[in-house]
Amino acid sequence: MALPFFRKGKDKAPSPAHKPTPAAAPAANSPPTETLMTMDMGSSGIVVEETSGAPQSPVDEAAILYASGQAEMAERLLKDILTTGNRRAWHMLFDLYCIQSREKEFEQLALDYAMRFETSPPVWQKLAGNGASKPQQAQAASLELPGLLDKNAAATLREGIAATDKKTAVRIDFSRIAMVDETGADECAKILAAARKAKRKLQVSGVDTLIALLQDLNRATHSRAVHWLLLLELYQTLGQQDNFEDLAVDYAVRFEVSPPSWSEVQAAEVVQAEPAAPRDDALMLSGEITPANDSALQQFGSYAATHNDVLVDLSQVTRVDYGSVSQFISVLMQCLGSGKAITLRGHNALIHELFRVMGIDQLAQLIPLHRD
Numbered sequence: 001m002a003l004p005f006f007r008k009g010k011d012k013a014p015s016p017a018h019k020p021t022p023a024a025a026p027a028a029n030s031p032p033t034e035t036l037m038t039m040d041m042g043s044s045g046i047v048v049e050e051t052s053g054a055p056q057s058p059v060d061e062a063a064i065l066y067a068s069g070q071a072e073m074a075e076r077l078l079k080d081i082l083t084t085g086n087r088r089a090w091h092m093l094f095d096l097y098c099i100q101s102r103e104k105e106f107e108q109l110a111l112d113y114a115m116r117f118e119t120s121p122p123v124w125q126k127l128a129g130n131g132a133s134k135p136q137q138a139q140a141a142s143l144e145l146p147g148l149l150d151k152n153a154a155a156t157l158r159e160g161i162a163a164t165d166k167k168t169a170v171r172i173d174f175s176r177i178a179m180v181d182e183t184g185a186d187e188c189a190k191i192l193a194a195a196r197k198a199k200r201k202l203q204v205s206g207v208d209t210l211i212a213l214l215q216d217l218n219r220a221t222h223s224r225a226v227h228w229l230l231l232l233e234l235y236q237t238l239g240q241q242d243n244f245e246d247l248a249v250d251y252a253v254r255f256e257v258s259p260p261s262w263s264e265v266q267a268a269e270v271v272q273a274e275p276a277a278p279r280d281d282a283l284m285l286s287g288e289i290t291p292a293n294d295s296a297l298q299q300f301g302s303y304a305a306t307h308n309d310v311l312v313d314l315s316q317v318t319r320v321d322y323g324s325v326s327q328f329i330s331v332l333m334q335c336l337g338s339g340k341a342i343t344l345r346g347h348n349a350l351i352h353e354l355f356r357v358m359g360i361d362q363l364a365q366l367i368p369l370h371r372d
Contacts, residue, residue: 022207036281040252056357057089063353067322071096074350085116091349091370094122099318099348122370123272144173149180161195171271175206180213185226185307189233196237200270207234225255232260239267281307282345286316293325297331304335315346315369325358332363 021303056083075096090113090134098107101123110121143160145153157172162169195202215232217223228251235244240261248259283303285296296317304310318330335342342364343357352368355361 016313020183047127059086059353061090061357062089063350063357064322065349066092066096067320067325067354069319069321071100082112084224087117088349091122092353095348095350095369098125099350106216106235125272142171142173145177147176147178149177149184149188151181151183151187154184154191157188158191161191161200166198166200169201169203169269171203171205173205174210175214176316177206177210180210180217180227180230182224182226185214185224189226189230192237193232194261196265200268201266202237203271204237204268205271207270208237210234223254225251228254229260236260236263236265237268238266238270251286275276282311282313284313284316288321289317289324289328290317290319290321291327292328294324296322297327300328301334304331304340308340310335310340310342310364312342312344313346314344317347317351320351320356321355325354329358329360329363332360341365 058077062074062077062081063076065071075093078089078093078096082093090109093109094113095107097103097109104122110124113121143157144158161170192202194355211231211234212240214227214234215225218231228247230248232244233253235241235247244262248262253258283299285299287296291297300312303312327351332342343366344360344364345367347355347366348370349368349370352370354367355366
């Protein structure tokens, strides 16, 4: 098996402004490149061949620029690539905005994405950074409702909202709800209405699950008005006026009473449900992996030495510095030499493209955050 590998004696990528000694110097602001070496790991059957770390496309160039700490140049290049319809570039820019906490630019890019590709764009989520700011979701008080939405669950919801500072967003996770009794539906609708009228900032996840459950209950022959009213309140909370108006008409016909009226208020933010706690023995790395901060690589090496299946979660890593790639690959090569399987998962699009252009996709299974 032939695999690329970096020369260890050259860890840090040269600055674009630093001109090499050959006469044919690269253009100013061009991304750095690496010379790779050849080695033979005889007993393992792995031959590492000399290849080039030079970018082969603008996407490659943007990935190397970002890895080299030149985020602004990478952003300008990615914006130029968007016109080609290359979705890899779109996802790189989405992740760059998430890392930099630029939600306004993200939302504009999401609108452009939806119009161009006629499909749903990625959902805003604050990627963990180097400590400069906390993820948005971590700033919200989190309330997870149980499988049965009854008076006890409603009381937990009410107390949780009341105990949260009024300036802090309240995150409500509906994803576990599988049953709704009449008291729970009635109380929950009143609590959401009160929070809306008090102009509380709400974040909701798993709400589609509860909406689908209530729609099924409402289709029943002997449906209960409280289930209809909870669904109406959910549509109001989410700012879904068309769904609210359609259901209000059906409610008036079904129960022969006037339905609630629509109110213009700030809609709750829909966020992704928190991932379940990992059941595997993955190594979780975070922050930036750089030559100056190589603790992550030390963790990686120690973990790899004691595990046969090397599974590394990079979902909290924002950048792998260009100068750390050779060390990163060195750890991977040690694993391969010992016959170990390697999986790198959850990394953002900027890191994924760096891994691809540097041949890391030939050393490990990559499961990036974006897969389309």
